[in-house]
Amino acid sequence: xxxxxxxxxxxxxxxxxxxxxxxxxxxxxxxxxxxxxxxxxxxxxxxxxxxxxxxxxxxxxxxxxxxxxxxxxxxxxxxxxxxxxxxxxxxxxxxxxxxxxxxxxxxxxxxxxxxxxxxxxxxxxxxxxxxxxxxxxxxxxxxxxxxxxxxxxxxxxxxxxxxxxxxxxxxxxxxxxxxxxx
Ligand code: SF4
Numbered sequence: 001x002x003x004x005x006x007x008x009x010x011x012x013x014x015x016x017x018x019x020x021x022x023x024x025x026x027x028x029x030x031x032x033x034x035x036x037x038x039x040x041x042x043x044x045x046x047x048x049x050x051x052x053x054x055x056x057x058x059x060x061x062x063x064x065x066x067x068x069x070x071x072x073x074x075x076x077x078x079x080x081x082x083x084x085x086x087x088x089x090x091x092x093x094x095x096x097x098x099x100x101x102x103x104x105x106x107x108x109x110x111x112x113x114x115x116x117x118x119x120x121x122x123x124x125x126x127x128x129x130x131x132x133x134x135x136x137x138x139x140x141x142x143x144x145x146x147x148x149x150x151x152x153x154x155x156x157x158x159x160x161x162x163x164x165x166x167x168x169x170x171x172x173x174x175x176x177x178x179x180x181x182x
């Protein structure tokens with residue numbers, strides 16, 4: 001069942017993102033419960049706040065406010081769990097259709113490989129992986145691999161993936177990169 005809650009929005013976030021300012025959208029609810037998680041208040045699917053019906057327009061207006069270029073960061077909670085997938089898919093579709101140059105960065109506890117397997121049977125995940133998401137930070141947080149030097153990742157098992165489209169065959173390729181390569 002689709003969640004009706006979200007954790008919050010940060011208008012001008014300079015921490016959770018790449019290349020300057022982001023609007024950060026935080027989903028509510030997470031199935032992973034990683035030991036040492038810093039966002040435990042986002043675990044409960046009934047926590048957070050009621051998601052406004054016009055949340056995509058709210059995010060859109062924040063992205064274009066004052067003619068400043070912003071990226072969209074999507075975090076959680078778990079943005080790509082079944083309960084939050086419709087919310088995230090609709091948001092990304094709405095934003096990429098109207099602001100195609102907006103970079104969308106998403107943090108998930110699933111690995112990219114797990115998402116690619118799920119995507120074989122889920123058109124929403126196919127859209128996200130092929131058209132909408134530009135950067136994915138994947139994998140669960142592992143307390144024993146915590147590394148404060150990593151800018152976008154909490155632990156070193158997590159990876160940063162950047163989407164490319166091959167020039168001739170127009171295939172989507174996800175390339176593993178480091179923070180300094182963004
Ligand atoms: S996936 Fe993220 S939000 Fe969920 S428990 Fe792990 S660190 Fe916390």
